[in-house]
Amino acid sequence: MSWINSLMARSFGRKPKTTPQPGFVFSPAPAAREDTINKKTAASTAAFPRFQSTAGDQLSPRLNDRFAAARIKLRSAFTPSQPITDKRMFAGRIDVLTTLIRSLEDQRVHVILYGERGIGKTSLVHVLTQAAEEARYIVVYCSCGAGSNFDEIFRAVAADVPLLFHRGFAPTADAAEKGGTLADLLPPGPLSPRLVADLFAKLTGTRLLVVLDEFDVCESPDFRRNIAELIKNLSDRSIRTQLVIAGVAADLTELVQHIPSIRRNIFALQVPKMSAAEISHLVENGEEISGVTFDKAALDYIVFVANGSPYFASLLSHHSGLTAIDNGRVKVTLDDVSTAVDQALAEFRGRISKHSQAQIDQAAKSGVRHVLGVMAGAALFNSGRFDGRDVDALYPSAANAATFKATIDELAAKHVLLEVHEDEYGRGYRFSEEAVLPYLWILAAQKRFLENRKTADVRLEVPKPGDKIAVEKPQLQDKTAQPAITTGRAAGQS
Numbered sequence: 001m002s003w004i005n006s007l008m009a010r011s012f013g014r015k016p017k018t019t020p021q022p023g024f025v026f027s028p029a030p031a032a033r034e035d036t037i038n039k040k041t042a043a044s045t046a047a048f049p050r051f052q053s054t055a056g057d058q059l060s061p062r063l064n065d066r067f068a069a070a071r072i073k074l075r076s077a078f079t080p081s082q083p084i085t086d087k088r089m090f091a092g093r094i095d096v097l098t099t100l101i102r103s104l105e106d107q108r109v110h111v112i113l114y115g116e117r118g119i120g121k122t123s124l125v126h127v128l129t130q131a132a133e134e135a136r137y138i139v140v141y142c143s144c145g146a147g148s149n150f151d152e153i154f155r156a157v158a159a160d161v162p163l164l165f166h167r168g169f170a171p172t173a174d175a176a177e178k179g180g181t182l183a184d185l186l187p188p189g190p191l192s193p194r195l196v197a198d199l200f201a202k203l204t205g206t207r208l209l210v211v212l213d214e215f216d217v218c219e220s221p222d223f224r225r226n227i228a229e230l231i232k233n234l235s236d237r238s239i240r241t242q243l244v245i246a247g248v249a250a251d252l253t254e255l256v257q258h259i260p261s262i263r264r265n266i267f268a269l270q271v272p273k274m275s276a277a278e279i280s281h282l283v284e285n286g287e288e289i290s291g292v293t294f295d296k297a298a299l300d301y302i303v304f305v306a307n308g309s310p311y312f313a314s315l316l317s318h319h320s321g322l323t324a325i326d327n328g329r330v331k332v333t334l335d336d337v338s339t340a341v342d343q344a345l346a347e348f349r350g351r352i353s354k355h356s357q358a359q360i361d362q363a364a365k366s367g368v369r370h371v372l373g374v375m376a377g378a379a380l381f382n383s384g385r386f387d388g389r390d391v392d393a394l395y396p397s398a399a400n401a402a403t404f405k406a407t408i409d410e411l412a413a414k415h416v417l418l419e420v421h422e423d424e425y426g427r428g429y430r431f432s433e434e435a436v437l438p439y440l441w442i443l444a445a446q447k448r449f450l451e452n453r454k455t456a457d458v459r460l461e462v463p464k465p466g467d468k469i470a471v472e473k474p475q476l477q478d479k480t481a482q483p484a485i486t487t488g489r490a491a492g493q494s
């Protein structure tokens with residue numbers, strides 16, 4: 001394929017045989033120079049950009065913008081770069097939460113929550129934490145870092161548990177009254193899982209929930225082994241302490257290599273992508289908090305592009321809401337979402353290496369970028385992986401599917417955006433750079449949504465499993481489940 005060869009030539013830095021681009025002309029023509037001077041004058045007289053609210057979220061007194069208050073509210077209604085901490089902003093996931101609470105409360109097991117980046121794991125554990133605190137659990141939340149170690153984390157946990165709940169101290173005892181904590185009882189030197197379990201065994205009158213979020217970030221085998229041992233100790237002795245572990249992973253084994261011995265004691269749940277109804281709910285929550293509303297076409301567009309990702313939905317709602325406000329409206333239209341999609345694309349493109357950007361542009365010229373985008377939509381919720389079944393779902397005609405598979409094979413063979421990936425599910429493909437996935441998917445979704453509106457002028461259905469565009473593989477997820485572990489997806493989730 002000649003386009004692949006030309007793409008390879010670009011990748012390896014050969015000079016293109018093209019005439020110089022206008023951008024390389026040294027001196028602009030006189031008319032252009034005049035234009036530049038006029039623009040400069042206009043720019044120098046324009047108001048210098050400034051913040052519109054103070055750090056305390058107060059409106060700047062110098063601003064006379066009646067929409068400034070709406071802007072502040074919108075910023076806290078949609079927080080794409082932060083997890084949800086306020087229950088009012090938390091959408092959907094009722095079944096997931098119910099399942100989690102039941103397993104903690106009825107089965108008294110430890111919980112592992114895993115799933116794709118940005119799928120909502122941290123938001124979920126925050127809401128779970130609130131529910132547990134309402135039931136008077138002591139909850140200690142720890143966000144793991146690359147250098148986290150067992151000793152440091154469990155000293156911090158012990159420092160959050162008042163001595164008052166230690167069996168050896170009466171509530172009126174001096175140390176308990178003076179605000180002592182379990183950390184006061186720990187010896188110097190590195191803590192072992194056994195020692196921590198001994199300490200927690202003395203808890204009375206409460207239950208302790210230790211949340212270890214971003215567990216995947218800490219790759220230390222020692223840390224993971226210690227956690228596994230702690231779970232074993234806590235379970236064997238029915239100690240009133242449970243762990244909730246959350247992290248990015250395609251399957252459970254990836255997250256907890258050292259845990260085979262404790263399979264009976266954990267409940268593992270893969271956080272699923274959100275349904276269309278849940279994404280709509282997310283936008284509606286934001287409407288209520290901000291007072292900014294989204295018209296039906298705008299909402300349809302957000303739901304379609306989000307493809308089940310709360311992160312995409314939050315990002316697009318945030319950007320489109322601000323665009324509407326900038327235009328003096330509190331009603332978001334389809335055009336505002338279009339602008340938001342363009343902004344998101346620019347953001348995502350900026351996160352991709354120049355090398356992959358060039359390959360994507362070349363793929364666009366050759367007409368394969370769109371289908372790669374649809375594959376990216378499938379791979380987004382499958383650790384960047386897709387395979388022949390996704391292609392078959394996209395192309396009902398076997399001949400077309402075969403042609404596209406040949407193209408994919410050629411791309412992968414030449415390491416253009418894709419790599420072949422052989423695993424226990426057979427031959428598949430992976431995008432060579434994680435950052436290309438959201439960019440390619442959003443480009444494809446944008447094209448598809450706008451074309452459908454133009455040609456049929458009907459409301460576009462949200463992609464469903466088996467639908468031509470949203471390619472999912474439920475059977476793959478079933479296989480990832482470890483038979484010996486209590487795994488589960490909440491009832492009602494596909």
Ligand SMILES: Nc1ncnc2c1ncn2[C@@H]1O[C@H](COP(=O)(O)OP(=O)(O)OP(=O)(O)O)[C@@H](O)[C@H]1O
Pocket residue numbers: 079080081082083084089090091092093116117118119120121122123124214248282310311312314
């Ligand atoms: N149930 C929800 N309702 C509303 N917004 C949500 C919900 N879940 C997640 N979000 C939004 O989606 C984004 C990602 O959420 P969150 O940080 O919880 O994901 P995560 O899986 O922990 O991500 P990471 O893998 O990066 O740790 C955030 O902007 C958050 O506000």
Ligand SMILES: [Mg+2]
Pocket residue numbers: 121122123213214
């Ligand atoms: Mg997180």
